[in-house]
Amino acid sequence: MTKTAWVFPGQGSQAIGMGADLYEFPEAQSKFEQAEQILGWSVPAVCQDEGDKVSKTLYTQPCLYVIESILADLMWEQGQRPELMTGHSLGEFVALYAAKVFDFETGLRLVKRRAELMDAASEGIMAALLGFDRDQLEQQISQTPDVVLANDNNAGQVVISGTEAAVESVLANVKSRRAVKLNVSGAFHSPLMSAAATEFQQALEAITFRAAHVPILSNVDPTPVTEGIVLKDRLIRQMTGSVRWREITLQLADKGIDRIIEIGPGKVLTGIIRRTCPDIALENVSSLAEIPGREDS
Template identity: 45%
Template structure:
């Protein structure tokens, strides 16, 4: 029923949210000029015990450490969501890449800002205690050769399903071993300090499950795409199971993108830094309209565009009368 309802919409829009590793130094700076942001940052500091605004304005590499990265991303993207909604925008479905699923749930009003931040704080603290590991993005390689080497190398896994690039996740030694055996045009280290989406973080998933069970989610006002079982859902228990499973499982964003497009999405907005998630979606459907929303300036541009579009339609109707 959800699929058919999306397909029947003239314009079905998905909001998608990137995960940890998407953060950029300076993100959120322009939001500091708004009184609403200052109120939100005060709420955040009372929960976290440290200032997100200082990290937004700093070039300190502290931002790459999990216990700081996840709360900073959460506050940044929830503000963008709220500014979008205040401007009259609402998605038809939401989805997120790993940590980004919590932003999708916030957009679906599964929890309020403070409840979500308290949950993220505990999640980040658990993950920050994980053994050191690495994640790297690879571009320009032989997929069959890479797959074969990874399968025969302990403590390293492919953490995604994209055909145009690969993400290796594992111990530093294991990743170094793979790279010594496979020719790669470009290796891009991700700003993370653990081997996410591998069995090496299963202990974090188990610890976090007990915490997540104690948090009451509200009924979703927007359907949420579950990344583990590839379904669009309003089911709270299903989504919670997904949040636990995705910690130690690969992110299959290409499969997610393909499913969303097949379900009738014809426009996608990436909320946050960059537009990496949108590239995968547009490769599957080149006609897909895409937008990146990383600042209030991006929102203002959309508002102006939509107002001009409405004016153009109204003028056309007047002419045709």
Template identity: 45%
Template sequence: MTLLKTLPKSKRATVWVFPGQGSQKLGMGLDLQKFPLGKLRLQQAEDLLGWSISDVWQSENTKLSNTQYTQPCLYVFMTLLADLMKQSGYGPDLVTGYSFGEYVALYTAGAYDFETGLKLIKKRAEIMSRLPQGSMATLIGFEVDKLREEVFKTSDVWLANDDTKYAVISGTSQGIASILSNVPVERVIPLEVSAAFHTPLVEPAAKEFQAVLETTSFDALSIPVLSSTNFVFSLSINQVKESLVQQISQSVKWQMISKTLINQGVRKAIQIGCGQGLLKPMKNLAPELEISNVGSTADIDSLVIRDQLKKLFMLNSEAIKR
């Protein structure tokens, strides 16, 4: 097993991070359909899945929040953005993902091709869609100790992340309602999910999916992937597969992941997908960190223009010095 415990700061400066389920937005990916690669991938996905990704992207919000559809939609969306970024001359030194986002990180690192990854996601989504109904919610503005105390006392509710500012609770709808009735919270944001992910309630799905992973061949990784469960930079396929099983029922410790990235010399972070939710904790830890979000082809164009202007400015500065 090959583990990279440290990253050379001069060579491992840029990380691409990929958000998980709940980050989906109605209308995402519509601009990708006009590109040849987008058309190809959407047709490949429809042939494999038996339904249209673009239709769900565009107008079917109920389906988009259903696990069986959410995960393939996010996979196609984010892998397309990652490939278009590479076509524009960009590439990460390492990758990581929040829960489901780890699968897109692995695709970006070369663990499997598009169709192999989509088959894996299809099976994962089918398994998880059979789970009992559950709920998840992000809480903003609360007393940390009070929340932890109530979660500890309440059955069938767990903290699904390690953020003390934006806590995520996961469990049964009744359990979450009990928490919200006992803990004053400034803002509650229900997540568009259909089960209580990152809790013991989904362990049966993790065990079933483990068998699927064991029969799926992965290619050698071209760049390190930061594991979301043990926080090591890995090039080991066995280590990666173990993490994919564990992360289904374990809480997501994004604060710890962020600290690991910053401590190991990451100086630039790009979130591929909707929003900047993964970048904010990193920026709070390291205000000097350069962050960008790529959620559309327009964002890629803006990134290219910005970097071209930066290079032009540097060239002009060097010319003036001479």
């Protein structure tokens, strides 16, 4: 019997026009309307903005959350049932919603606050490295204050985060096939986000996390759990902690997962996962037409 995991992408997967076939879909209308009341702006309008408004953190995170949540709802309605769930950074919020840890509105209000805090962050930078020597990278990070491994995506792709001087120092001393500074407002998933994380914790503490209907692997701890209090504690640590995606992928394989469905725009996560676990079957659901079991798919 096939064992399936759902994974939800985060910032970096957004694209102009994403979710377009959902905008006029009756079953999605209530979510878009509810989101507009909470956000004060229209998700479809932002996603269709030709000036790439959707790539500004303030808008990216809520838009991804809303569209991925709608797709997850439609997956449930078609009788799809995963054994495990996880999400990359922002995607973890969608996993929590999809697993019934909190309702749509609660999750969106949390994401809205998170996006505001992260958009306002101005200290530090992030950079992606591809094709590098991991031992050399880890040695440089350990020897350089104010820089951390922010995203450990797979053996050949990571993101570092920290002060500009620290990140520049690591880039100068680690040989890599490619190094790219990311267009983000601050040093996400690093101690430089501590002030924002403290503010966000206040919002989180007011929310009750229910037990997940499906075990979730968190970014800061890749072991699957369902207990709401544990998932909440892990989410509190997420803004300053590393996204341990390589370990998450290995855990999925260890738990017998042989099929992974990436639910959301693009194919970023399936590309990353393929490098770590090439034998796992990978699928994408980024539109209405790609939902298994739908008559119009």
